[in-house]
Amino acid sequence: MTHIKTLNTKLLQNTVEKGGCGECQTSCQSACKTSCTVANQACENR
Amino acid sequence: MIHKYTLNGMFIVLDVNSGAVHIVDELVYDILDYYREADTDTIVQKLSDKYGEDDIRTAISELDELVAARQLFTPDTYAAVAPFVKKREPVVKALCLHIAHDCNLKCKYCFAEEGEYHGKRELMSAEVGKKAIDMLIKTSGARKNLEIDFFGGEPLMNFGVVKEIVEYARSIENEHGKKFRFTITTNGILLDDEKLDYINKNMHNLVLSIDGRKEVNDRMRPRAGGQGSYDNIVPKFQKAAESRNQTDYYVRGTFTRHNLDFSEDVMHLADLGFKQISVEPVVADLSEDYAIQESDLPAIFKEYENLTNKIKERREKGEWFNFFHFMIDLTGGPCVIKRLVGCGSGTEYLAVSPSGDLYPCHQFVGRPEFKMGTVDTGVVNTDIRCDFENCNVYNKPACKECWARFYCSGGCVANSYNTHGDLISPYEIGCEMQRKRIECAIYLKACEE
Numbered sequence: 001m002t003h004i005k006t007l008n009t010k011l012l013q014n015t016v017e018k019g020g021c022g023e024c025q026t027s028c029q030s031a032c033k034t035s036c037t038v039a040n041q042a043c044e045n046r
Numbered sequence: 047m048i049h050k051y052t053l054n055g056m057f058i059v060l061d062v063n064s065g066a067v068h069i070v071d072e073l074v075y076d077i078l079d080y081y082r083e084a085d086t087d088t089i090v091q092k093l094s095d096k097y098g099e100d101d102i103r104t105a106i107s108e109l110d111e112l113v114a115a116r117q118l119f120t121p122d123t124y125a126a127v128a129p130f131v132k133k134r135e136p137v138v139k140a141l142c143l144h145i146a147h148d149c150n151l152k153c154k155y156c157f158a159e160e161g162e163y164h165g166k167r168e169l170m171s172a173e174v175g176k177k178a179i180d181m182l183i184k185t186s187g188a189r190k191n192l193e194i195d196f197f198g199g200e201p202l203m204n205f206g207v208v209k210e211i212v213e214y215a216r217s218i219e220n221e222h223g224k225k226f227r228f229t230i231t232t233n234g235i236l237l238d239d240e241k242l243d244y245i246n247k248n249m250h251n252l253v254l255s256i257d258g259r260k261e262v263n264d265r266m267r268p269r270a271g272g273q274g275s276y277d278n279i280v281p282k283f284q285k286a287a288e289s290r291n292q293t294d295y296y297v298r299g300t301f302t303r304h305n306l307d308f309s310e311d312v313m314h315l316a317d318l319g320f321k322q323i324s325v326e327p328v329v330a331d332l333s334e335d336y337a338i339q340e341s342d343l344p345a346i347f348k349e350y351e352n353l354t355n356k357i358k359e360r361r362e363k364g365e366w367f368n369f370f371h372f373m374i375d376l377t378g379g380p381c382v383i384k385r386l387v388g389c390g391s392g393t394e395y396l397a398v399s400p401s402g403d404l405y406p407c408h409q410f411v412g413r414p415e416f417k418m419g420t421v422d423t424g425v426v427n428t429d430i431r432c433d434f435e436n437c438n439v440y441n442k443p444a445c446k447e448c449w450a451r452f453y454c455s456g457g458c459v460a461n462s463y464n465t466h467g468d469l470i471s472p473y474e475i476g477c478e479m480q481r482k483r484i485e486c487a488i489y490l491k492a493c494e495e
Contacts, residue, residue, distance in 0.1 A: 003074045003105040006117065007067040007495055012382040012452060013116060016127055019381025023191050025227075026140040026395045039453040039484075040373035041380050044191065 021045045048119060049449035050078055053351070053489040060488065062449045063124070066117035067376060069492050073097050074105050081109055082119065124382055128440050136431060138185040140193035140390065141178055142397040142408045145170045145201040145208055150235045151275055153267045155300060155328045155336060157409060164412035169204045170400040175211035177421035178398045183222050185424060192219075195229045197397075197408055202236035205244075212248050229253060231298075233267070234279035242286055250294060254283045257299040258311020258325065265304060266336070284319055292321040296370060299325040302336035306345050309353035316360065316367045324370035327479055329409075329461055340475055347482045354486040358493055372487040374453070385439075388455030392418070392434025396425070406434055409460035433469055434459065442470045450481045 023044040047062040057075040059068040080089045090102050112118035148167045196208050215226045227250040257263040264274025297320045301308035315323045330337035392406030402421040410416040419426040439445040439456045461473035
């Protein structure tokens with residue numbers, strides 16, 4: 001492509017089937033106690 | 047649904063439902079104003095004053111390719127996944143243990159009301175802590191990784207009990223096929239070499255509370271006698287960070303209306319040698335003089351951009367540090383199911399008061415209407431759990447229309463409750479800041495690719 005550069009990204013639709021194992025960290029256990037941020041949590045099931 | 051924005055001359059397009067991120071040129075950016083509504087000939091006509099026809103047609107064909115690859119205007123098919131999440135067997139996998147409802151600082155913005163959480167000064171007993179561990183093992187189903195956060199008040203005021211709980215959990219984790227990860231949050235006043243050594247040997251994460259510059263920290267984080275805490279804690283925190291090889295810890299601060307130039311505080315912490323930094327906006331009643339007001343948002347947006355540029359500049363010089371609220375994992379982040387349900391408060395994540403009462407999260411502790419049970423009974427008020435289970439992005443009207451919903455997962459439920467008195471109406475000022483942080487975080491990622 002000449003006009004568009006797509007960043008290397010995990011596509012969300014590909015995570016539905018094998019997702020939801022629940023082993024990942026809960027957000028508030030890290031460094032945020034008042035402003036929920038989920039997208040920075042690492043997946044434990046890669 | 048897409049979201050497009052520019053930052054420092056970069057044109058960025060997010061495809062909300064796939065999570066794809068595209069860096070485009072100005073031509074594509076302009077085409078996207080018409081792409082969904084107009085045919086190719088009409089778009090060529092609309093943009094012919096600014097661009098050549100061949101370029102426009104090539105760019106449109108590239109956009110067509112992305113749509114076909116489900117990386118642009120991807121339909122939202124996840125609403126069907128939400129009922130599946132609700133049907134899962136309820137498990138608890140993380141507990142925030144309020145080890146001490148007492149504190150040796152008098153932080154002015156403390157949502158715990160200087161450690162007491164609307165109640166009396168109280169320390170958790172080892173017995174309550176051990177029962178919490180037993181309850182967690184029993185209610186965690188097949189989950190292997192379990193999390194315990196020692197929180198307060200100030201947990202180092204009851205460190206003997208912290209150690210007893212850690213040792214108890216370690217003594218039984220293998221037989222139950224579990225793995226405990228411990229975090230402790232401290233203001234540092236009582237941190238000494240012996241405690242640090244224990245923490246380093248046993249805690250997966252260490253959160254060190256400091257707001258940044260001395261005058262900023264000491265204004266909001268005074269000791270009981272009114273003197274500041276900065277001089278006492280900084281050398282200890284530096285030592286702690288180094289002793290953990292600058293990983294698996296955070297210095298964590300709060301910014302308020304009094305320091306809207308908070309990028310200076312982040313950089314100050316970086317200049318002190320910290321590599322893992324978190325500074326987040328205060329949550330406060332709007333009547334407080336330090337509370338962030340809607341009118342502050344333009345200045346805060348500008349400040350997040352300032353911070354972005356400062357981080358970029360440092361990283362380009364090889365002086366890397368991590369800013370927690372700009373962390374975003376595009377290649378390995380959470381699955382869409384995690385993104386639907388958010389932080390898990392009231393369901394997977396509960397807080398335990400010193401006397402052993404269960405609450406949906408640390409911010410609800412001490413509010414009787416949110417008491418869910420005790421460490422003896424487990425969760426008995428299942429209506430509250432059900433209310434929190436329903437807190438997914440599809441049940442929050444404002445989130446349905448928001449491009450950031452799969453990054454923040456609907457935001458902090460406690461913030462919603464504090465602002466609106468319900469669990470599903472987002473705290474708008476928080477949303478505005480969250481969206482800006484995501485834009486900055488993705489820009490930083492794009493700069494590094």
